[in-house]
Amino acid sequence: MxxxxxxxxxxxxxxxxxxxxxxxxxxxxxxxxxxxxxxxxxxxxxxxxxxxxxxxxxxxxxxxxxxxxxxxxxxxxxxxxxIGVLFQGGALFSSLTVFENVALPLNERGLEDSWIQPMVCLALSLAGLAPETAPLMPSELSGGMVTRVALARCLVIEPExxxxxxxxxxxxxxxxxxxxxxxxxxxxxxxxxxxxxxxxxxxxxxxxxxxxxxxxxxxxxxxxxxxxxxxxxxxxxxxxxxxxxxxx
Ligand SMILES: Nc1ncnc2c1ncn2[C@@H]1O[C@H](COP(=O)(O)OP(=O)(O)OP(=O)(O)O)[C@@H](O)[C@H]1O
Ligand SMILES: [Mg+2]
Incomplete structure (x- = not known):
């Protein structure tokens, strides 16, 4: 193998x-x-x-x-x-919402908004976060939530x-x-x-x-x-x- x-x-x-x-x-x-x-x-x-x-x-x-x-x-x-990478400390962009942070890798790929929305929701849900988290800013999150958002940002690209x-x-x-x-x-x-x-x-x-x-x-x-x-x-x-x- x-x-x-x-x-x-x-x-x-x-x-x-x-x-x-x-x-x-x-x-x-x-x-x-x-x-x-x-x-x-x-x-x-x-x-x-x-x-x-x-x-x-x-x-x-x-x-x-x-x-x-x-x-x-x-x-x-x-x-x-x-490859999905979760950096030490989460490394979220403080000026972007949770949604925007998770959507970032999809925007970089040039995906259309109509695709991005459901993919971000799925990634948030896989990382154990409710959809209500999406509009929050990183400064409004607990440490555990920051880690989960960072995980969602990894998962949104469906990494192997x-x-x-x-x-x-x-x-x-x-x-x-x-x-x-x-x-x-x-x-x-x-x-x-x-x-x-x-x-x-x-x-x-x-x-x-x-x-x-x-x-x-x-x-x-x-x-x-x-x-x-x-x-x-x-x-x-x-x-x-x-x-x-x-x-x-
Ligand atoms: N950009 C850098 N330039 C020079 N030295 C560095 C740099 N980054 C890390 N080091 C040094 O390299 C060594 C290893 O650092 P590294 O960050 O890989 O450790 P680590 O095992 O991840 O530690 P921790 O558990 O604290 O995260 C340390 O001595 C550190 O001071
Ligand atoms: Mg380290």
Whole structure:
């Protein structure tokens, strides 16, 4: 099966300063994979390289078997339309309403208004938002609603691959669980592939088939959470707070 995402011996850097080296992993179609690690370890940096905002210093990154930075402009645009990205903090446009924020990717494609209206309503509903949310401004939304609007903006393009950067951070457990339920439904009903950056153990345990742990400038471990929890490596145990639980 062709991976939805593949990193092969990738090095990412800023101005020649390496952040992560020797990064290699795959995400298979239909999988939900967590990308975890301490703050500043390079998770968002990997995501930026994956979607072509930054170029790797070394190695190959592929999405659906294609190298984004080697494609001609039109094919690159086409590939990008298969990917929904939820940036850390939601990244809504503060001067646009919820409706306008969610409609943005459709406007960019030049869709007619008569199509945009029902597609935005469907995306809002898939993200668990009532139609009454549509005219609100981002400043009128709670943190959980901002995340859902950002998710709706991803879903409106019917993506095959969803990239989520800290989607549940700052949400209370009830709102976070509701968000998790939405993502699980999308995966179950639409077979969507998800790569989720998160510090939220609860969300990771509920959602992810597998996690990848980054730290010390490289991949530290990869596997199912229940297997990684058996690890004797103190860095991995620290991540899952295993020793805290046994020695409170
Ligand atoms: N635009 C940039 N220019 C230079 N250095 C950067 C830039 N963005 C991030 N960095 C540095 O790269 C490293 C990795 O940052 P990154 O944002 O990828 O971490 P992260 O794992 O996503 O952290 P967090 O969990 O806090 O979101 C950090 O040391 C950060 O200071
Ligand atoms: Mg980050």
């Amino acid at each position: 062709e991976p939805a995402v593949s990193f092969e011996n990738v090095e990412v850097d800023y101005d020649g300063k390496p952040i992560l080296t020797g990064v290699g992993f795959n995400v298979l179609p239909g999988e939900i994979v967590g990308l975890v690690g301490a703050s500043g370890s390079g998770k968002t940096t990997l995501l930026r390289h994956l979607i072509g905002l930054n170029q790797p210093a070394q190695g190959e990154i592929r999405i659906f078997g294609e190298r984004l930075n080697q494609l001609p402009h039109a094919s690159r645009q086409h590939l990008r339309q298969r 691959l969803l990239l989520l950067d800290e989607p549940t951070s700052g949400l209370d457990p009830i709102v976070s669980d509701a968000f998790i339920a939405v993502v699980l439904n999308l995966q179950k009903n639409l077979g969507i592939t998800v790569l989720m950056i998160s510090h939220d153990l609860r969300a990771l345990k509920r959602l992810c088939h597998r996690v990848i742990i980054v730290g010390e400038g490289r991949l530290l471990a990869e596997g199912r959470i229940d297997n990684l929890e058996q690890s004797r490596d103190p860095r991995i145990r620290a991540f899952f707070r295993l020793d805290e639980e046994t020695n409170p």
